Amino acid sequence: MAIFNLKKREIECKVVYYGPGRCGKTTNLEYIFGAYKKQVKGEMVSINTEGDRTLFFDFLPIGLGQIRGCDVRVQLYTVPGQVKYSSTRKLVLRGVDGIVFVADSLEVRREKNMLSLKDLQSNLKEYGKSIFKVPLVMQFNKRDLAEQGIPLMSVEQMQKDLNRQLQVPAFEGSAVKGDGVGVTLKECLKLTLQSLQREFKWAQ
Amino acid sequence: MDIKQRLKAVLQEAEIYRSQGLISEAQSKYKDAVNIVNSIEKLKNKESLIKAISEKISALKTTKEKVEKGPTTPELSQKAQDLIKNLFAFSESTDQDSAALEGAVALAKFGQFDRALTELNGLLKKEKVRVEAAKNILQCHLASAGADEAINQYQQWYTGDLFHANQLEGVRTFLEEVLAKKGVEANLPSPLETIDPQLEESVVEVQPQVEVEEEFLDITSIGITFDAGPRKGKMVEFDVNFQSGNMLSLIISKQESELIETLEERMELKDVQFFSPIAIFNGAGVVASKTKIKTGPKQGDYCVDIRIVST
16 A cells, blocks of 8 residues: 655555566566666665575665655565465565556466466455456566567467456566566556545645 | 478477576477477487487476475575565554564564564563564464474463463463464463452453454465376465365366366375465365355355365
8 A cells, every 4th residue: 555645745655566477577677677777766676586586576666756746656566476475476465556467478378377367366356456446557578589489479369368358558568678668667657646646636 | 391490499499488487388398399309200310319308308307396395485684584574564553562563573474483583572571562472473483383382382471470361361362263273272271260250350351352363374275286187296276265273165166177076085185285374384185075066156166175184
């Protein structure tokens, strides 16, 4: 849940990158950390395990500066994608204000994407939130691998699999190259701040 | 596509999956590659090529084992622990002791039991948060060392003079309930049995309502690794729909017919992971019953009860 300090006119919100294991959630944050130095407000912290897989979470604080008379700060998190870290995912998701669902474009990961989205829905439900109401943006990651002849799902296929009912903004991306990373985050922040405005009426 | 080109493409695909950390997918592609090599009759260096691919498959198997057996809750650096305390203590309270308690609980939730215990033990000195700190100390012992350690801890408090009788009774009730959920019967001595009945009455009046943190030890889902049936060797995760003590009820969709057939009554499940919000436990279970749901929206699905036999 966002923290709003009326006196200081500060708002701090939480955006979580969700998705199946190895889909590129951490790579998104690493790119943001490297490319948006002006906005980054501290070190990126990664707690990894064997094979450089996220164990608990990654964390990156950023600041958006003054928006409508309010100093906006954002905490970016990733969750561990591996199925076995179900309870940690749930913990990290607590108090979330906006979500980026990173889907893997590889054909072989089709089922994992769908399972992860279902897992997100179920975890949100446990916190009394609906996936249809939470600010949510999708990123179809690893589009660059098509150049190497690797079988990818078409964007239409991914929209049909993951976004047919949700109808949320979705962007093609290549986190490793930085393509689509900024636009995905920007859209998620826009939706998140709009949602918080409806709730807190923070903007002047 | 020419068969050699196809082999090249499959090997490239496998290599990319390997570099992406997609171990199973890479293994599968390398196996495809072996099949293609075997199908080419007049291929030079056939044996050495198969050997080279097999070595890659073997290396992936080792990596996979390392990933699967990796510690679920390793001890983190102090900096990482500080961050967890800072980020995952959700209390809106400005009270210092309550905030410290939240921080310690956050550490416990991420499996940082040693530091959590140190901090929680420190909080026992604070009257306001003493009972909650004690309950969380017991949870830490249960998660990291087992029921005996938690019972020993209670016994120590019982013989000591840190707690008021009503506080300790709250802790006792809490521990007994948690132990019962784990299938452990423990007749813990009650501090109220030894005090004057009139005093007891007044104590009961002021006794704070002890909230049992059911969430802490509830099993939210389980992962069963089958040693028979079509999913042999694979872990399948199920949501727990209902829990009563050591009995977990799962609803399995009628579409999962092969799973339903595999899970026979009295079947021993030797490799089960129990997922709770605080930690993951490995253990074993037994299929206690399997019932077809005959009415309602879940008609045709199966309710499978699994009794936890060890964690």
